[in-house]
Amino acid sequence: MDAIKRLLITVVLGVLVLTGNAQEKYPELHWISSADKNANQPNTWIAFRKDIVLTEAPREAPVIISADTKYWLWINGKLAIFEGGLKRGPNPRDSYYDKVDIAAYLKRGKNQIALLLWHFGKDGFSHKDSGRSGLLFYMSAGKYELFSDHTWRCCVHPAYGTASKPDPNFRLSESNIRFDARKDLTGWQVAPLYSMPGFIPAAEIGVWGDAPWNKLMERPIPQWKDFGIKEAKFERRYGKTMDTIVARLPYNMQMTPVIKIADALGGKLLSINTDHSGAGGTDNIRAEYITKKGLQEYESFGWMNGEAIMVNVPHSVKVLSVKYRETGYNATPEGKFECSDSFYNLYWKKAQRTLYINMRDNFFDCPDRERAQWWGDAVLLMGESFYTYSTSTHALMTKAIHQLAGWERQDSVLFSPIPGNYDTELADQMLASIGDYGFWNYYLNTGDRKTIEDVYPAVKKYLALWKTDSEGLTMTRQGGWLWGDWGDNKDIRLIQAGWHYMALDGAAKMADLLGFREDANVYRTIMAKLKLAYNKCWDGDAYRSPLYKEETDDRVQALAVISGIADSSKYKKIARLFKTQFHASPYMEKYVMEALFTMGEGEYALERTKRRFASMVNNPNYSTLFEGWGIGEEGFGGGTTNHAWSGGAQIVIAQKLCGISPLEAGFKTFLIEPSPASFESASISVPTIRGLIKSSFKNNTDGFVMNINVPNGTTAIVRLPASSSVEVKIDDHLPTAAQLAIEPQWQREGYSAIKLSAGTYTIIRNKKM
CATH class of the missing domain: 2.60.120.260 (Galactose-binding domain-like)
Known part of the structure; x- marks a missing residue:
């Protein structure tokens, strides 16, 4: 009877390995751990062993491993997985499991499976502690199935301990490791199983679906590179x-x-x-x-x-x-950029490096102090990733978006960083996350409708918490931390109002996508009133909220421009203000730069950005960009030297200077509208789900020459400034009627537009831009 029962479970789990849809309890698949009284203490390391015999080397050997918290796996003495497992927390209750194939490490005959488990045992800003160490393991190798149960042997590794004080700060769930080589279990991965002192049968402590791990979700991101x-x-x-x-x-x-x-x-x-x-x-x-x-x-x-x-x-x-x-993180730097300005070449290199060291289990603000998924940061890191790293980063974005919705509080408040022990709302960052630059930008770049469908209910409920006054202007929401940005002279009410407007806009587009017309109408009605009220805060020279008494906030002006609240009649005065007000942190400076390009002030955008970022970009002692404008006390919030929010100018360079952005979801149709500013030349490669977009230009007194590559399955809309004296040719020919047949929504006043199908093109404009 037991054999039949085990066979039935094996069949079901075989389906599980293929589909990853199991969420029920399976009696023969146990969570196991050590029976040692210290097994659940913080920073505990447990060595597990299991020997098996295979009648033949399998072609495939899919394995499910759920570990609290991290693990290293050896097969026959060879390292198969280096630091498997994810920090816990798709939501406050549940956990992740890995699914990998280890067939390449298995052989006919005896096979030795060794797994070293690291139980964090404490919360942090990126991990929710379960309170228990545990391992769940299932393998299907041909006709052979392996379950984690009491037949495994384990030992709390005696060499591992916790280093002397000081401990890592409270934001980090990892502990400082001390290893005493005198107590090492030398060769334990391949030693005869029953000859190793200290190894005892594993304790069965639960089955699939049991607390404290609860529902298990398949790891949504790849194993580390x-x-x-x-x-x-x-x-x-x-x-x-x-x-x-x-x-x-x-x-x-x-x-x-x-x-x-x-x-x-x-x-x-x-x-x-x-x-x-x-x-x-x-x-x-x-x-x-x-x-x-x-x-x-x-x-x-x-x-x-x-x-x-x-x-x-x-x-x-x-x-x-x-x-x-x-x-x-398993991604490659496929996005390339080079230009005639050596400063910006170095900036891009440092920004790309800073971005890479701020992605692993999740996006984070910095890899040293916090490793925390602050969503204001995440919005920028996602935007940067689209132009710099391979599309494998999209999975990390999907994970982050689902986590933000998954950690929604009972009162519908969204907050970050998550997962972990933080529960304070930074209202402006939450608006940024769900709006045009967050969730909607993710959809435009990926075409992933399912994720938008999954999280839209949380977006709708969170926006319902926001109120406007009798004029229609957003009322200040205190949240748990009235932040706005690092630095001084923050006009908080208009900062929040600008983000509120763009959150409503993003939500309206999501509602359109999902067929919720009534929701979209509600959002746009609020937007219309908010825009009128925001513009009543224009005092003739700048936007200032009624009770704000400090220096004019450059952040507010930037948000007004990029949101479309400010019309072009105000551009001249706003641009002038950007030459005297320098309050934005590196986080918000991206939006200032974008606003300047939007107003046609690209040259000054590059000048201001270069001036503000010069000290960190030109510092030869660091390969990364800083949290603030300086280091330590000269920075903000502790002043780390590896904050990826400072890489936001990469997005502006790609979208505004090189002019590449999606017009239809997933880059089915995309825009190339370069604005060279002071650059004499530039080239860029943009990784998309449809292939690599390449564009380069030279801009001088002889005219403007651009070479572009349009991937298969896409359409490029190229827009260039038009005038009566300007002639544009494609591969030495005037554009065809088909290339000039542009849909109204892709046209722009004062610009000539050309539609290009997949291929490689040289576009020549007889006048410098």
């Missing part, structure tokens, strides 16, 4: 009591350090840090290692980030090598 272990050059700086090993890294990266040393006696304490272990105004991730006697090599599995590895060692310890394993 592993760049391999590489050697770093190092120098030894001698001190009175300890020496410091300094190994420079090629750039700021997510990495795990690897040290090879020799110690004649053993028992020496080494401190493993990076130059970011104490950064952003607080304590971050570091590690410790206690030597054993003799030659030894150790990789600390808790990832850190920085520009340099620094190891504090006693005089008697000989350091033979320092290496590092860079890992990160």
Whole structure:
């Protein structure tokens, strides 16, 4: 009877592996852990082993693994998965599982499965602790099925512990790891199963669907990209009591350090840090290692980030090598940009690097202090990703969007960062997330209607919380933190009103998409009144809310322009104001730059951006961009040196200067409307779900020449300024009637428009732009 029962469960789970739709309990698939009384303590590491015999090497061996919290998997002594698992929290209750294929590591005959589990055991700004360590494992390899149950053997790894104080700051769910090599379970991944001291049968602590892990959702993002272990050059700086090993890294990266040393006696304490272990105004991730006697090599599995590895060692310890394993989100920098201005080439390089080290389990603000998915940041990081990295980043966006809706409070409030132990609403950031620049921009770039359908109810409920006064102007919403932006001179009411307008606009478009016409009408009615009320705040020179008494806020003017609240009659005065008011942080400066391009002030947009970002871009000591305009006390919020919100100008360069943006969802139809400003030349490649868009131009006294590549299955609308003396040719010919037959919605007054199908083209305009 048990055999029949197990067979039936196996069949069902076989379907599960293929479909990932299982949400019911399966009695033979157990959550397991160690029976040790300390198994659920923070920063606990548990080694699991299971030996199996296969009659043949399988072609496929799909595996489901759910781990609380992270895991490393070896098959027959070979590392198959480096840091599997995701930080917990698709919503406040549920958890994730990985689905991978390990057939390449299996063989006919005996196979040794070894898994090292790291239980975080505490909350943070990007992880919701379940309170229990646990492993769930199912494999289907041909006719063989493997379940996690009491037949697995495990041991709380005695070498792992927690480093001495100070601990990482409260935002980080990871602990500082101490590894005592004298207590290591040497070779435990391949040692004879029953010869290893300390390994006992695993305790069965639950089944699929049980608390505290509850519903299990398939991991929506790929496993990490592993760049391999590489050697770093190092120098030894001698001190009175300890020496410091300094190994420079090629750039700021997510990495795990690897040290090879020799110690004649053993028992020496080494401190493993990076130059970011104490950064952003607080304590971050570091590690410790206690030597054993003799030659030894150790990789600390808790990832850190920085520009340099620094190891504090006693005089008697000989350091033979320092290496590092860079890992990160599985994406490639397919978006390329180069121009005639060396400053902006360097800016793009640093911005692209900063973006990459701020994506892993989730998008985050910084990889050292917080690793937190603040949604104001996420809006910019998503926008940057569309122009810089492969479309694999779209999965991280989808995850982030579903998480934001999944963590909706009972009172319909949206908040971030999530997942984790934070529950405070930053009202303006929430409006940014659900509006034109957040959810709707995601849809325009991906064409993913299903995600919009999933989260629209949360959008509708959140917008219903926002109120307007008798004039129609947005009433200030306190939320949990009345933020607006870093810095001073914040006209909060109009900041919120600008974001409110664009949130309503995004929601109206979502409602149109989903067929909720009545909802769309409601949103647009509120928008119309809000626009009138906002414009009543124009005092003849600038927008200022009625009770605002401080210096005129450049952020407010930018929001008025990019939202369409401000009409062109106000552009001249707003542009003049941008030459005297400099209050926006790097976060909001992106929107100032965009507003300037929108008003036809591209040259000054580049000038202002260069002036404001010069110190961080030209600083040779950092490969990334900063949180504020300076470092530490000269910055904001602690002043980290790796904040990806400072990369927002990449979006403006791509969309406004190079002029590439989607007109129809998924780039089915897209716009190329370059505005060279002061650039004599520029080239860009944009990765889209339909292929790589390429565009380059040269702009000089001889005229304007542009080369473009339109991917298969797409249509490009090219718009260039028109006048009676301007002639435009395509591949040395005048545009055909078909190329000039442009739908009304794609036309723009004062511009000539050309429609191009898939192919490569050279467009020549006889006048400089």
